[in-house]
Amino acid sequence: MAHSRVTQWATMTRTWWIYDANYQCPFKTAYRLLPYLQGLNKPVYHSDSDVGDHVVVFNTKHIAMRGDFWRTFKHFHHTKFAGGFSRASAWRVHEMDPTRILERAVYSCLAGVETRKMMMKRLHLYPEEDVPEKILENVTGQIRQVQIVPKKLTDYSQEEIDKFPKLFEYPEDYDVEGYKRENRQEPDQHTSMKWRLK
């Protein structure tokens, strides 16, 4: 009896997974995290039984949205009172709460699942790399990222830059040091006067 108790405990246990959201698309990430939250990766899965796992996501502040989604993707909210409807662009929401975009992405992906509120409680989001020690101790596995993290120029060491073969000659009038200068484009040009930051 004790042996069956212990084997049942082992089969129905909740595993903890960790995921790095650095440079990842929130919507693709949400789709990737779904089976872990629902428990679809387990042969004991059933929608009635609560077999979902915990997922810890860090670096949610550094997610990457495609195209001009930062500007055009809107989050809507209604306070259920009259005149309580509001909407905000993704970048505004991200500034207010760096975990909100990913949280909402996962929530809307779980549409139609009855136990979605319970699954959302098992999703732990951290904006930066510092996850509490107690949570890190629980983790048992890592989920692979969805997109390749691009290597920025600053990530290359001077050696690698020097070693890199010269593929072509620059034209004579090309400004080689141009990337180091400040970006002089004016911010907020696309937003109406009412909503521009002061």
Added chain:
Amino acid sequence: MTKNLIPQDFLKNVLQNGVGRYVCQLQRITFRFCKSHGASRHMRDFIENHLLGFSQKNPGVAVYLQPRRHRAPSIVAEYLNGYREVLFLSDKQPSEICKWTEHLRTRSGVQIVKMINNIHTETPSTQGIWHPFMFTDTEWAVTKFPNKKLSSVLKTGKTATDIILDEQTEALTEGVKHCQINNK
């Protein structure tokens, strides 16, 4: 009616019957009938023609006949686990009575309810029941999470950058060889 209210049960066997030897679960049958009433005529027919055959084939079942005046004909079956079943067979043909008797002989005393699962086994698994760590890499046991290797996307095929770089390195090495040959 909701799922919970419909009576249902798993498949049950009385005393592991059949594993050792098979024991007919029917303990005794009582055939109740009226000697004169019309409703019992088929029952009387059955008793005259078919009953002896049944009792000879099944010596392990005690057969009783109970004539009751002015009462409908019926069969009472008692099983080894104490279950008692009564069947009323007014105006039922002798062939049907035979079939019902056969039905009573072949069933166990467990009550007939909806079966949750029509298979039962004491050993559902010989290789062991699945657990989350059955097919995981044992390296994960000594890994400290988060781990960059396990996190990064697996490289499948060459990117455009890789192809260009390969071409360039090939050209360079060829050039060096060419230079070396020229120098020589």
Added chain:
Amino acid sequence: MSASIVRSCAFAQQMTLMTLRTCATSVYHVSKRNYDQYRMKYLREMYKRRLEVGPEKERRRSEWINWNYDSEIFAFGKRLGEEFNETTIKQAFIHSSYVEKERAKRAELGLNLKDLTFDLEDNSELAEKGADLISNYVKVYLRNMYPYFFEEGICAIHNYLVSESMLSHIAKHIGCGDLILSEDFPVLPSTLSQTFKAVVGAVLKDRGQEKAETFVRDFVLPQLISKDINELWEVVNPMGLLTAVLALIGKGPPEPRLLWKSGANTIMALYWVGIYSDKQLVAKSPGETVTIAEEMAAREALKKLMKTEDSRSPLILGRMADNLKLDYKKVNMSAAEVLKNYYSQLKKQNTASA
């Protein structure tokens, strides 16, 4: 007014007549406007009184009209597939309390015991022989099926199978309950278990040892199927025993290692501990805490060494066991002895080193 009184009296009379008539079980409908109300009240009152009186008294099966003891005995033998001698099997069902009751009855009636022969013999002799056979055969069978299982474990399984509750359960489901002649009703488990042993004794007397052993194998041993035999034997210190057993085999001491863990800081924590001997994995087990997992892993290791894991082959029963040949003189190792030897050796080593 007088007319109305007369009319009401007549009406009352009619009603009483009708209630008298309705005392019989069938109630016909009579077309009177107030009749249904009275009928309802009457039926309610009868129901209340029936509940007050209490449930039907439990009677022995033999008290009903459709009962024939001889044919029941015959059917009992045929049902089990055994050909009994009628006198033996009838004796098997006679309990000592029944014999005493009969004696008391005859004494009451004033019959002199010396004149009349008192035929009744109770089943205690048959039960003794039957009990011996059951005990012996169960142990022999288990020792042959589980040759590496310790003697204490075999005894534990034997005690479970031969316990009063188990044998009375088997007896009840074979059909002994209705055939028993005893004073106590409802039949006590002790009476039932004794009757079962007497039945086995009767088989032994009439058909011989082999048939009696087949009987035990067909009815007693299959009760092990749904039971975990390792749980029947209580091992207080599995790790200690495991150390002794590994030393006996000639392998290194057991080393527990943590394999995997999940949710260490939560209530639903899980730890997998594996026990290694000579750097080879012997067994592993999960647990809610590290100590529990270690203990369970030690038990798993013992199971593996004794060859009684959950994945072992099933018991040989039924038709597969028709040509089964058992070694009646087989002796299994005793766990207590193994421990004693191991710790005495340790002491010697310690004293030698000191």
